[in-house]
Amino acid sequence: MPCRLPFFSPFHSLLIKKYKWLSPPPSPKGFPLLKLPHFPLKNIINQLELVDVIELTLVSTKFKNAVSSAKYIVNYFEILLGTYTNRVKTCVFERGDIANQYFEIETLRCNFEDRPVWIRRKIDGENFFVTKTHRDFDPERSLSQSKSQVFVSENQELVILEKIVRHLLSILDAKVTVRITKQYEKPKELFIWKYIQRLESLTIQMIGDFDGVDIWELPESCGWKDFDVYPCHIKCRALEFQLDGIPYQEVNKMFKEWMSGKLGSIEQICYRFPSRPDDRNFDPIFEGLNAVPTTFSRSLVTERQVYGTTYPAPPMDIKRATDGLKATIIVAKQNVAMYVWHQKFLGAESDEEYESE
Amino acid sequence: MSVENAPVVDVDEAAIPVEKKMYYRFESNDKKEFRVSELAIQQSETLNRLVEAMGYTSEDVENKPAIAIENIDGKTLKLVFQWCEHHKGEAIPVDDGSVPKIVEIPEFDAKLMDIDNGLLFKLIWAADYLNIVQLLNVSCKKVANMAQGKTPAQLRRVYLLPSDEEDEAAKRAAQEAQDPRAREVEEEFEERKRQGGNSFF
Numbered sequence: 001m002p003c004r005l006p007f008f009s010p011f012h013s014l015l016i017k018k019y020k021w022l023s024p025p026p027s028p029k030g031f032p033l034l035k036l037p038h039f040p041l042k043n044i045i046n047q048l049e050l051v052d053v054i055e056l057t058l059v060s061t062k063f064k065n066a067v068s069s070a071k072y073i074v075n076y077f078e079i080l081l082g083t084y085t086n087r088v089k090t091c092v093f094e095r096g097d098i099a100n101q102y103f104e105i106e107t108l109r110c111n112f113e114d115r116p117v118w119i120r121r122k123i124d125g126e127n128f129f130v131t132k133t134h135r136d137f138d139p140e141r142s143l144s145q146s147k148s149q150v151f152v153s154e155n156q157e158l159v160i161l162e163k164i165v166r167h168l169l170s171i172l173d174a175k176v177t178v179r180i181t182k183q184y185e186k187p188k189e190l191f192i193w194k195y196i197q198r199l200e201s202l203t204i205q206m207i208g209d210f211d212g213v214d215i216w217e218l219p220e221s222c223g224w225k226d227f228d229v230y231p232c233h234i235k236c237r238a239l240e241f242q243l244d245g246i247p248y249q250e251v252n253k254m255f256k257e258w259m260s261g262k263l264g265s266i267e268q269i270c271y272r273f274p275s276r277p278d279d280r281n282f283d284p285i286f287e288g289l290n291a292v293p294t295t296f297s298r299s300l301v302t303e304r305q306v307y308g309t310t311y312p313a314p315p316m317d318i319k320r321a322t323d324g325l326k327a328t329i330i331v332a333k334q335n336v337a338m339y340v341w342h343q344k345f346l347g348a349e350s351d352e353e354y355e356s357e
Numbered sequence: 358m359s360v361e362n363a364p365v366v367d368v369d370e371a372a373i374p375v376e377k378k379m380y381y382r383f384e385s386n387d388k389k390e391f392r393v394s395e396l397a398i399q400q401s402e403t404l405n406r407l408v409e410a411m412g413y414t415s416e417d418v419e420n421k422p423a424i425a426i427e428n429i430d431g432k433t434l435k436l437v438f439q440w441c442e443h444h445k446g447e448a449i450p451v452d453d454g455s456v457p458k459i460v461e462i463p464e465f466d467a468k469l470m471d472i473d474n475g476l477l478f479k480l481i482w483a484a485d486y487l488n489i490v491q492l493l494n495v496s497c498k499k500v501a502n503m504a505q506g507k508t509p510a511q512l513r514r515v516y517l518l519p520s521d522e523e524d525e526a527a528k529r530a531a532q533e534a535q536d537p538r539a540r541e542v543e544e545e546f547e548e549r550k551r552q553g554g555n556s557f558f
Contacts, residue, residue, distance in 0.1 A: 040497050059509070
């Protein structure tokens with residue numbers, strides 16, 4: 001055993017150094033994930049839980065940059081702009097070892113600048129990643145719970161939501177579904193149109209906000225006013241309008257847009273509750289479309305999730321000259337829909353005769 | 358290093374068919390040499406294409422110098438070739454770009470990858486460089502499994518992810534370690550920029 005040297009011994013520091021040389025500090029036990037090449041990094045990141053990935057991107061810019069490059073794949077990404085809530089909902093369906101994950105981020109009255117979102121992590125079979133969700137919660141109590149929360153005005157909510165969406169879409173590989181359930185003064189100025197290239201589905205739904213109210217008793221003001229306020233050149237696959245009282249002439253106008261070669265990616269357009277149920281004159285829908293009775297089989301049409309078996313008017317086909325694509329227009333009791341027959345929807349029985357009622 | 362002294366990857370002799378098989382010679386960046394069977398090489402798309410392009414005969418393999426793999430050290434290459442020899446002849450999964458992959462780690466692979474994180478990192482790097490799809494899948498799976506049951510704070514430690522604060526502190530420390538004169542110039546420049554000056558001079 002070496003003899004103990006006095007503290008001020010000139011050899012003391014030398015001994016310490018020697019000790020350090022003899023047993024070098026152990027290398028860090030962690031794994032240097034961010035130094036991996038692109039493909040292994042993408043492989044590993046996509047096996048992490050979504051909630052962890054998002055949380056880590058909020059605290060580490062380097063990790064965020066890595067995920068932005070690798071992209072985390074999610075199955076569903078919805079932005080809801082509503083009267084009562086502005087939120088982002090995202091899901092990962094079961095894949096590999098990753099179980100179904102679902103969570104929502106609501107923007108209400110939390111400060112994205114100070115701390116991006118107020119995270120509540122709950123592991124109870126499912127993972128949730130949420131902010132405080134209701135407008136009626138007690139701000140004082142919540143402030144005492146989390147000093148990082150700063151409450152913002154309702155107008156500020158969209159700004160916060162935009163930041164969250166920008167952050168999430170920079171790291172996620174997702175097709176975007178947008179639901180608008182509120183009348184905005186200037187809908188064309190909504191931030192969602194910045195993500196038009198990633199838009200898969202757009203639903204404009206003014207009726208859904210009024211749960212329990214007979215839709216026919218709604219005041220006129222909550223329904224359709226001016227169709228042109230929404231961008232119609234969008235590249236999404238599905239368009240749905242749940243507005244009270246859209247005139248059939250406007251529905252016809254949209255179908256004519258498609259006939260002229262616009263809406264190239266669209267697979268279906270649906271108008272729910274377009275007109276009053278007692279309005280039985282469907283001619284304005286088909287005006288100038290050169291519609292003919294459909295030649296597609298009933299089974300093929302019903303595969304496209306067309307509800308109901310009896311239609312007040314027979315299903316009609318239209319064909320556009322620009323690329324020869326066909327579409328079937330179906331007028332049901334409470335909706336008018338157009339289904340475009342892209343090649344992927346056409347099975348072997350593509351041109352069977354439709355069995356009319 | 359001579360061929361006689363080269364560390365040869367253990368090969369199950371019973372598994373070798375009677376007909377003569379070709380063994381290629383590879384050299385790591387620390388001059389360790391390996392002899393690997395033709396069938397095992399097929400697990401690596403990069404090496405397979407390389408030997409195909411070179412068109413070596415059995416004589417060439419013995420007479421010409423070993424094929425140098427400059428980016429990979431001997432320790433890592435030994436693991437890679439052990440894996441290739443064990444999985445030779447197995448179907449190579451088609452990389453369809455889908456993630457995450459559904460992967461199960463076989464017992465042999467689990468034992469092979471029972472190594473420290475530094476070597477595991479090199480193994481993944483080598484599997485990616487040599488394009489050995491299945492080895493890449495299992496090694497990535499091993500790293501992904503490290504995250505199981507961890508909180509985000511623990512994950513940051515496991516994967517060495519610096520928080521922005523830590524990054525900032527490291528940057529500041531690096532600045533302080535700079536040459537004092539250079540730091541003074543930098544501070545002066547920053548000061549003038551704050552004062553609204555357009556030019557430093």
